[in-house]
Amino acid sequence: MNWNYVLDLLRISLHAMVPITLTAIGEIIGETAGLFNIGLEGILLISAFVGALGAKAGGPVVGLLVGMGVGMVIGFVFSVICTYWKGTQMIAGIGINLFAMGFVAFGLIKLGAPGFHAVPAEAQLAKLQTPMGALSPLIFVALVVPFLAHWFLRRTRAGLILKAVGENPEAADVAGINVHLTRLLATTFGAALAGLAGAYLSVGWFGSVTKEISAGRGFIALATVVFSGLNPILGLVGGLIFGFFQSLATWIKTLPTKPIPWQFVDMLPYIVTLLVVSGVVGRVRFPKALGEPYKRE
């Protein structure tokens, strides 16, 4: 066994952790306020694509910001539908996912090569040279954001308001809190984090866009949220676990000997997700009003 292989595995794990963690933290904030957004997968997909276009136009930082902006726009539309217009959150989320699949496949064809678009090297986010090798700066962002989110949710007045709105919107309403606006802000902010994660996929990690670049990460992030029980620190732990198994799959495929067919290796992250989620469910508790549109009596 070569140490370089192990180091490689660790490095890919850290990179794979970023999108899952960021998306999961965003969703934790949104779910704390009571909105369940299963459109995360679609947000990742669209922001990966549009973020890559932004990076080509104005450099990697612009690309990441554009990705965040796109995430915010989708999150805003989603939350307006699900708060003020009392829409069904599941259906709106499914719609976002369908829309994203079509939109990105369509856009990729429009750019020339169907299904694949390379991000030029100068538009990719530069990696930091560390003793562990080249690491994306967003790894450090993803390591810090969960702690900030934890502080925000547990230690600030705004965090408490989010919780009140998710647990008991009627009481929050009576206390003078604007339930819809609070949910809208929380979900839009959460979607911005998902947008950042999406842009990271294309601009900061793969250096290309494919029509399946998100590869279920949005749903794995949802699984991470379940695992975390809405605790951002556990969200980071979940991100590390799922990131590790994703990169384990990638890593096994690069081994010179092919121990198992690649199709079975590619199943690994999804099987692990199922196992982990079925292991923790029942122990965690979610906000009472999660997924329910708020209607004043």
Added chain:
Amino acid sequence: MTAHEARSGGRLLRGAHRTLTGLHPVLESVLAAVLGLLVGALLMYIWGYDPWRAYWALFRGAYGGSYEIASSIARGVPLIFTALTFSICVRAGMFNIGAEGQMYVGAAAAVCVAYFKLPPGLHLLVGIAFAAIAGAIWSLGPALLKLTRGVNEVISTIMFNWISRFLVFYLVAYVLVDARQGQRTVQVPVSARFPILVRGTDLSYSVFLAVAFALFVYFLLWHTATGYEVRAAGLNPTAARYGGISINRTILLSFALGGVGAGLAGAATTMGLPPTYAIISGLPELMNLGFDGMAVAMMGRNHPIGILVAALFFGGLNAGGRVMQFYGSNPVPLEMVRVVMGAIVIAMAIPELVRVFPAIARSVRRLGGVFRRDRATEREGA
């Protein structure tokens, strides 16, 4: 205006209003479709296409003649099945996103009939049964995880979708592969294919299976005690449990029945859609049928009859999109169709979609105003 005139006018208006309220769901589906098409047009315009020409090509390709209509129905057939998968579970109070994966597995099972010989009709029936059973078995995974561990079905079905996708990739590449044609599986033999219904088109007898399954689901859900239990559990699980309904049973039943539907979608595609009668590597013929089915289900308001109509619309989008992508000097890619579907689903998420539009809302209010004035007149008259 005399009192009599006002009253008869009011009756007319009230009649119109009642009809409109009855048609409310239909109106909303139509409105969502229009909205989706508008979003698609806007995107096409932004990307530099001519939306009007594209939609014209799409429309002609979908409903422009008997051949086109037959292809639209043929494209709609698998969507009927996957839409029913989603709807059965929605009626039971769950969001089953697993039709995609269950359909893959069903298609792979249907292809297995190529390995033995049977008389024509029987061979087809055995293939249908294989697909239905495989789909049902695959759907039991998420159902059991939900029952035993309380795993949210949205997450588990998506994970099962990915697992089945790679499983079927593997089966296509190594197990069911045709020794002479490496890029696809063995072909379903003629004796196990759905006969073609309209010569020269893709439309086969699988459409009757789809309609029969839709009617079966309708009958089961609305005209049997079991269906009543399923729907009661979906509307209010707590009340249903107090009423002595076993929620576990309704969950298992709706998942299994949904799995049967998704498996049949796989069978209808591999055994009933010319010309390949096999699974091609990368699953191009199957990919996304499960997800598109959810759009059909929502537009059909999760009702079997509504689904039949919506499937005709979405089948038309798919068939017409195939014409659109080769039409003119600057053809619009087929993927546009899925953008439209997504926008439709997002619009369908909004209850009382009609009210979102101020113009319509204002006219409704004006109508209401007329009623109130009318009632006031009546009171004065009395």
